[in-house]
Amino acid sequence: MRGADLINTKLPADIVACIFLRIAGSKSDCDAFSLVCRRWLAIDRSFRATIRIGGSGRADEVVSLLVRRFSGLRNVCIDERLPVSSVHQILPYPSRSRSKRRRLNSSSGDHHLIKSSVAGESEFEQFCLTDVGLSSLANGCKALQNLCLIWCPNLTSSGLNSIAENCKFLKSLDLQGCYIGDQGLIAIGQNCKLQDLNLKFCEGLTDTGLVGLARHCGRSLKSLGIAACAWITDVTLEAVAFHCSSLETLSLDSELVMNKGLISVAQGCRALKGLKLQCINITDEALEAVGSFCSSLELLALYSFQRFTDRGLSAVGNGCKNLRDLTLSDCYYISDISLESVARGCPKLKRLEINGCHHIETFGVENIGKSCPELLDLALLYCPRIRNSALHEISKGCLHLQALDLVDCSNIDDEALCSIAKGCRNLKKLHIRRCYQVGDHGVISVGENCVSLTDLSLRFCDRVGDEALIAIGQGCPLQNLNVSGCHQITNAGITAIARGCPGLICLDISVLQNLKDIALAELGEGCPILKEIVLSHCRQITDAGLAHLVKGCTRLETCHMVYCPSVTSSGIATVISSCPSLKKLLVEKGKVSERSKRRASSILSYLCVDL
Template identity: 60%
Template sequence: MKRHDLINTTLPDELILEIFTHLEESKPTCDSCSLVCKRWLRLERLNRQTLRIGATGNPNEFIKVLIQKFFNVRNVYFDERLPIHQFRHSKISKSRKKSRKRRRNRSGGSFTELYSSESEASDLEVSTLTDSGLIALAEIGRLEKLSLIWCSSVTSVGLISIAEKCRTLKSLDLQGCYVGNEGLAAVGQCCKQLEELNLRFCEGMSDTGLVELATGCGKSLIALSVAACANITDISLQAVGSHCISLQTLALDSEFIRNSGVVSVAQGCPLLKVLKLQCINVTDEALLAVATCCFSLELLALNSFQRFTDRSLCAIGNGCKKLKNLTLSDCYFLTEKSLEAIGSGCSQLTHLEVNGCHNIGTSGIESIGKSCAGLLELALLYCQRIGNYALLEVGTGCKLLQALHLVDCTGIGDEAIRSIAEGCKNLKKLHIRRCYEVGDTGIIAIGENCKYLEDLSLRYCDRVGDDALIAVGQGCSLRQLNVSGCHQIGDAGIMAIARGCSQLVYLDISVLQNLGDIALAELGEGCPLIRDVVLSHCRKITDVGLSHLAKKCTLLETCHMVYCPFVTSAGVATVVSSCVNLKKVLVEKWKASERTKRRAESILSYLCVDL
């Protein structure tokens, strides 16, 4: 019956709340529910468990408002890296201010918006979260996850209040906070269920605090991250090894950690599954202990090690049979012997990244291709000694490969790419950058064989031209395409993509000197779902082509168009007026007219300022 509310007159509160629990827990979804009616607003506030907060005008007051509106919050994520939004009320009519205030009061919108509507101040004074806000937040009592990223004004006083009143806390992220040892010790004494702890860039802490935490709640701790903490040394890791028997994830980035700390963790934490190390003073001895004791290890990331040798990786290959994910970055003394050992010993490997390891050659990747049939992702970055034969073996042996990343691999060309295309038909992502031996032949093979390809990036591959994109457009349904700097690509290639890839949402065609308006017109007709487009340094594009694209691609959110000499202020105005979802437009400042600035100043970004 028209105007008859069947839901609210029939369903009790309990059933509507149960329905809410099955909805996706995201802010847009929750806000949409709360806007239906006052009853749903009240019920949604009872149901919402997660709050994500960026920088605000007055964060302490913001917290007090939130805990009055949302009673059952369990997870709070506070990140002061997120920008504060400023509203200029002199440019907003009174009627718009009143309607905005009503809508945001009903939806429980951000305090920044509420505060700006009520105060009618042109700018908001930016401040940071302090202990006062944390003390108010502690009143929630049943908090389970708390993230305080770069909240530099928070001290141990606020953290002690959280620890004493939120004893069910399971996850604590203090990245970039200057909380001292007293706060960390209080968490150890009170939060016996703590499972995750992030201490990245916590310069105010030392061994004293972390040792007390490990002693107090070490039995429940599952994940620990430490980075750039000058006063946390091997003493802390020895305590972790002694008390944290359930530890599964450890990430360390420190020049003060040495072998003894890592060895202690390896010997005391047999359940360790994830180990990420960037510790320049750690040597083979530490990894030998990991290989001997951590038989459950699944992910190993070694970054910037100049003291590791093949001896370490050979031991890992012999001992860690469950290893699935391996990252080797700037490990200069590792050779292909390391990968040969990994290939023969870790047959369950699914992800491999080799980045800047200049002594690893073709035979190491060949071993992976022969032994690791379940490989899903392979990244070879700045590997000058790896040639075509490496990928020939991968194409033959790794039929399940879904993602391949190649950067500055000068020894890899069309023969290798063709082998991947013919053997790895499930490929979904292919990223190639500055591999100058890769041309049309290899990419045509990709288009003919890899029907599931969704993400293709061919940045600065000079030998790739229109024929390659025509094959891709005919054979694949791409969602993301980046051909920045591929000078041989022109209108024909991009038109083929427009006709064959109707689901395209991201496009980077910057630095294509031969691309003209006809290609943009085809993109507008064939790819209406595009949300992000980069057109910078396209010297033949004019306002006409840009107009066709903007009027058809109404979902556009970001547009970069600097150094396009035939795009004028009229073209910029067309984009701004046609695409209501725009969040960012990058353009030269002089191309933004006064009217465009008045209409969309908040989304305009400029390459340079007036001299």
């Protein structure tokens, strides 16, 4: 009946709460729910489980306010890198008076002044999250399960002690960039059955803290990340090996860890499934231990290794039969010999990335194609010695390939791309950068055969022209397209994309010197859900073209248009006024009018402050 509030008068609170829980996965839906009435606002506050805020500004006051309003929080992320304005956007104030809102907005403005001022470090630090705010969070959120504190430098062991004493259900803790001491970490281990721990850039920690944590909660720990912790050595890894038998994931970036520590982990953590290493002192001996003892390993990532050879990687290939994800980045002394061992020993491999390993050539990748039929994702980055026949074997043996990434592979040409297009018809993502032998013929074959392709990048492939994009527009439902630096592409190619790919979301057409306003008009008419566009260095684009673009693309959120000499302050104002969802506009500062600065200062970004 019109005018009657049947929901609130007939339905009990627990039923309304059940309805709310069904939509609780979307923050925008939760916000809309809370604005209906005070009763629904109270339900939202009691059931809201997740929140993410900035850690700067008057963070302690904001956290105190949050825990009073949202009593059921279980997942909290406080990130010092977030802008201050994002803190206030999460707070619904339907019941506040106008005067209170004005006072809040005034306070928010003060925060911006603080962020942009050149005050001394001591003055700035008083506006960061401290132990006081962390204690408020601990006292107000007893059911906290996941806590993420990113780059909060004023926190100490005292605040972490409060979390340990009050939040007994804590399972995940991320302390990236926090100067937390040993005693706080030991307290967490004594009071919480922690499962996931990230300690990247925690310079205040030593072996004492991690050994204490491992001793008390090692049985529950499943994931551990350590990076740039200057006082963490093999002593910690030996304790992890002894106490953390259930550890499944280890990420380690350290110059102090030697073979002894990693060998201990391999021997003691037999359930290890994921291992990411950037340790310059690790040699073949440690990788041989991984191959011998970690038979359950599914993911291995090796970064910047200068002291291990084919011997170590071959041991992994022979022993880790369940390996599914392998990354080799800047590993200078491995070659086709070890990649052949991986191919033969790990037939379940689904993802392979080879980045800057200059001794890996065609033969190694050919063996992957012959022996790994389940491969879904292949990235060959900075591999100048790999030739067409490698991709021929991939196209014949890896029929389910969904993603291919090629960067600076100078010997790959259209012939190889045609083979991939015809053999791997399930391809969804194709990224090619600076492969100067790839041209229209190969891309046309992709357009004719890969009907599921949604993500295409052809950056600085200067032999690709309009014919390639016409074929893509006719055959592929693209959502993301990057043709930056493809100088032969003109209005005809972009028009074909605009007419053939109405679901386009992200587009980079920067450094296209032959692009004119007619292309932007076609995009405005044909791509109504476009959210991101990069137009930088398009010298023939004018204010008129921008007006046509934003007339149809009203959902635009990000726009880059630096070094477009024919775009003026008027065009910039048109973009700002026509796109209510705009979050970032990258321009030259000198082109922005004072009115646009006042109206959209929070979304404006400047590549160069003074030109």
